[in-house]
Amino acid sequence: MSDNKAGENTSVFSPEKTQYYEVHNIVVPHIGPVPIAKGDFHKLPKKVQKFIAKWVDICAPRALYICDGSKEESDEIIHKLVERGVLTELKKYENCFLCRTDPADVARVEAKTWISTEHKYDTVPHVREGVKGILGQWIAPPDMEKEMNDRYPGCMKGRTMFVIPFSMGPVGGPISKIGIQLTDSNYVLLCMNIMTRVSPKVWETLGDGEFVKCIHSVGCPRPVERKVVNHWPCNPERIMIAHRPTEREIMSYGSGYGGNSLLGKKCFALRIASVIARDEGWLAEHMLIMGLKNDKTGDEKFICAAFPSACGKTNLAMLQPSVPGYTVRVVGDDIAWLKFDKEGTLRAINPEAGFFGVAPGTNFKTNPNAMKTFQKNSIFTNVAETADGGFYWEGMEDEVDKNMMITTWLNKKWQIGAPGKAAHPNSRFTAPASQCPNIHPDWEKPEGVPISAIIFGGRRPTGVPLVFETFSWQHGVSVGACVKSEATAAAEFKGKMIMHDPMAMRPFMGYNFGNYLKHWLELEAKPHKVPKIFHVNWFRVDEEGEFLWPGFGDNIRVLDWVLRRCAGEEGIAEKTPVGYIPKKESFNLTNLGDLKWDELFSIPKYYWLDDIRESKRFLEDQVGTDVPQVIWDELDEQEKRLRDLL
Numbered sequence: 001m002s003d004n005k006a007g008e009n010t011s012v013f014s015p016e017k018t019q020y021y022e023v024h025n026i027v028v029p030h031i032g033p034v035p036i037a038k039g040d041f042h043k044l045p046k047k048v049q050k051f052i053a054k055w056v057d058i059c060a061p062r063a064l065y066i067c068d069g070s071k072e073e074s075d076e077i078i079h080k081l082v083e084r085g086v087l088t089e090l091k092k093y094e095n096c097f098l099c100r101t102d103p104a105d106v107a108r109v110e111a112k113t114w115i116s117t118e119h120k121y122d123t124v125p126h127v128r129e130g131v132k133g134i135l136g137q138w139i140a141p142p143d144m145e146k147e148m149n150d151r152y153p154g155c156m157k158g159r160t161m162f163v164i165p166f167s168m169g170p171v172g173g174p175i176s177k178i179g180i181q182l183t184d185s186n187y188v189l190l191c192m193n194i195m196t197r198v199s200p201k202v203w204e205t206l207g208d209g210e211f212v213k214c215i216h217s218v219g220c221p222r223p224v225e226r227k228v229v230n231h232w233p234c235n236p237e238r239i240m241i242a243h244r245p246t247e248r249e250i251m252s253y254g255s256g257y258g259g260n261s262l263l264g265k266k267c268f269a270l271r272i273a274s275v276i277a278r279d280e281g282w283l284a285e286h287m288l289i290m291g292l293k294n295d296k297t298g299d300e301k302f303i304c305a306a307f308p309s310a311c312g313k314t315n316l317a318m319l320q321p322s323v324p325g326y327t328v329r330v331v332g333d334d335i336a337w338l339k340f341d342k343e344g345t346l347r348a349i350n351p352e353a354g355f356f357g358v359a360p361g362t363n364f365k366t367n368p369n370a371m372k373t374f375q376k377n378s379i380f381t382n383v384a385e386t387a388d389g390g391f392y393w394e395g396m397e398d399e400v401d402k403n404m405m406i407t408t409w410l411n412k413k414w415q416i417g418a419p420g421k422a423a424h425p426n427s428r429f430t431a432p433a434s435q436c437p438n439i440h441p442d443w444e445k446p447e448g449v450p451i452s453a454i455i456f457g458g459r460r461p462t463g464v465p466l467v468f469e470t471f472s473w474q475h476g477v478s479v480g481a482c483v484k485s486e487a488t489a490a491a492e493f494k495g496k497m498i499m500h501d502p503m504a505m506r507p508f509m510g511y512n513f514g515n516y517l518k519h520w521l522e523l524e525a526k527p528h529k530v531p532k533i534f535h536v537n538w539f540r541v542d543e544e545g546e547f548l549w550p551g552f553g554d555n556i557r558v559l560d561w562v563l564r565r566c567a568g569e570e571g572i573a574e575k576t577p578v579g580y581i582p583k584k585e586s587f588n589l590t591n592l593g594d595l596k597w598d599e600l601f602s603i604p605k606y607y608w609l610d611d612i613r614e615s616k617r618f619l620e621d622q623v624g625t626d627v628p629q630v631i632w633d634e635l636d637e638q639e640k641r642l643r644d645l646l
């Protein structure tokens with residue numbers, strides 16, 4: 001790569017030239033001219049030209065393609081991918097396609113995700129000696145440079161480099177941010193077109209301004225050395241998802257899947273954005289946003305909820321109520337950017353433009369709104385296919401003919417009832433949010449919607465009640481800091497272990513978690529009106545392992561109680577050591593049938609005492625001296641309340 005001049009402290013990635021353009025080529029110092037397949041390179045902002053040139057010089061693609069996010073562009077790419085066998089058309093629907101990945105590339109890889117800052121403790125907390133930190137992985141800049149040098153030079157040989165200008169949040173909105181992703185994956189381009197706002201308008205809005213630099217390569221230059229499985233190039237052994245928050249830069253190598261490759265999502269909108277949010281006084285959170293309009297009064301309230309991956313955000317956001325009373329509409333299903341306005345009201349925007357949702361478990365009973373959203377213009381990854389050109393996954397048993405021939409995600413013939421699974425447990429749909437039948441009319445409102453409640457939750461098979469309200473903002477933050485959940489298929493973990501996932505952000509923290517908690521606590525300052533904080537658990541089971549709560553559409557009953565509490569309704573809550581729980585007679589139980597209320601709401605003293613000790617140990621081990629004193633005080637008080645319990 002570039003030869004550093006003596007004494008000059010530049011990265012090996014910095015080309016010296018600033019003039020890169022010939023009529024049909026971009027000309028870079030080390031590899032010379034590279035043809036421009038599409039787009040007006042010379043019209044791009046200068047900073048962008050420099051960014052692209054630097055990476056063309058390093059990655060050595062065979063051509064450059066500047067995307068415009070148009071329907072024609074997607075159609076052209078889809079056509080090519082269908083011809084090559086990368087995508088299969090799902091003929092039963094309009095403009096829907098199935099993609100099967102290499103089975104070695106099916107989920108986020110947390111063990112290979114890194115953040116690089118000059119000072120280690122900017123990124124990770126003071127973890128106890130000998131303990132492996134789980135709240136982010138730090139890598140020193142020189143080590144990162146070395147890893148990059150081992151991967152990127154020539155990594156796009158024989159492939160096209162796509163330049164994707166995208167906005168997280170409505171283009172030009174006051175809370176929105178711009179990113180530019182370079183990628184050699186056309187699947188990624190298609191999904192980015194759905195998940196973010198890709199448009200030439202981004203160039204105008206950007207001008208000379210700052211943008212988040214996103215570099216992505218599947219790590220499979222041509223001629224390929226690694227066998228390509230399913231026409232899905234990737235390099236799982238060499239995956240590295242790296243972030244430089246100070247430089248607002250993301251470099252992702254080796255994977256084409258989901259949160260590893262759609263860099264606007266977890267990498268930008270959570271990890272990098274949480275750092276920007278810290279610096280600018282707002283929050284970037286792993287939260288859904290939804291609106292609930294009271295049909296009687298017409299009053300509408302919005303709430304945010306943070307659950308770990310594959311724990312029910314998409315389902316709650318799209319909720320179809322099982323009982324009358326509310327009109328429920330979705331603003332976002334995965335990520336919220338929250339900012340206090342001048343009046344001190346907390347407002348949230350959904351930075352995304354699409355849903356990248358878990359397919360298994362989704363059906364017309366559990367989530368009809370999702371089903372209706374992806375009947376057209378959608379991409380399905382690692383689901384199964386029915387003989388009549390439809391999608392199929394676990395949970396659709398009652399919606400497909402029992403004798404239907406099905407091809408699994410692994411391309412094997414299969415029928416309902418046969419052993420094994422038809423779809424990968426982390427298989428996903430990618431669909432435009434605008435197609436959701438209950439999308440909120442204000443979902444793209446640039447200044448966001450006002451938030452009345454924040455809800456934390458996780459998969460807790462035992463001990464944790466269906467819902468409780470925390471006593472204060474500080475208590476709520478301590479509850480968020482202690483969120484735990486059973487592992488799911490969204491990342492590489494196996495088995496059903498209960499893991500800590502504080503604030504549902506464990507895999508997505510962009511900076512020292514202790515400082516993140518301080519930031520949350522500081523937001524309570526005047527004139528900020530902080531919302532109430534709740535905790536929910538849809539996943540408690542009885543002795544037979546059956547869910548105690550029906551979940552899905554019935555979750556409206558819980559939200560009803562939450563909103564009544566937010567409105568200050570008295571007499572509907574009972575105080576317990578962990579928070580307020582509903583009084584049974586105040587809770588909407590109409591048509592619910594048998595419900596083991598006492599079991600669903602019990603707060604077993606010794607379970608909770610163990611839990612709190614374990615949470616304290618977790619914070620001591622993982623966050624150490626960075627834990628704010630307020631959090632210790634809250635945990636001590638909670639422990640005392642539990643001890644006093646008869």
Ligand SMILES: Nc1nc2c(ncn2[C@@H]2O[C@H](COP(=O)(O)OP(=O)(O)OP(=O)(O)O)[C@@H](O)[C@H]2O)c(=O)[nH]1
Nearest residue numbers: 309310311312313314315358360361490538551552
């Ligand atoms: N029992 C039960 N299962 C649920 C409920 N809500 C969601 N699920 C199941 O949990 C799984 C994940 O749900 P999602 O809504 O996709 O979870 P998510 O939080 O959006 O996941 P990510 O997109 O990975 O962040 C699916 O298989 C759902 O069917 C519920 O209320 N009760």
Ligand SMILES: O=C([O-])CC(=O)C(=O)O
Nearest residue numbers: 108258259260266309490
């Ligand atoms: O990031 C991904 O691959 C999918 C996702 O939404 C999550 O894991 O929370």
Ligand SMILES: [Mn+2]
Nearest residue numbers: 313314357358
């Ligand atoms: Mn989701």
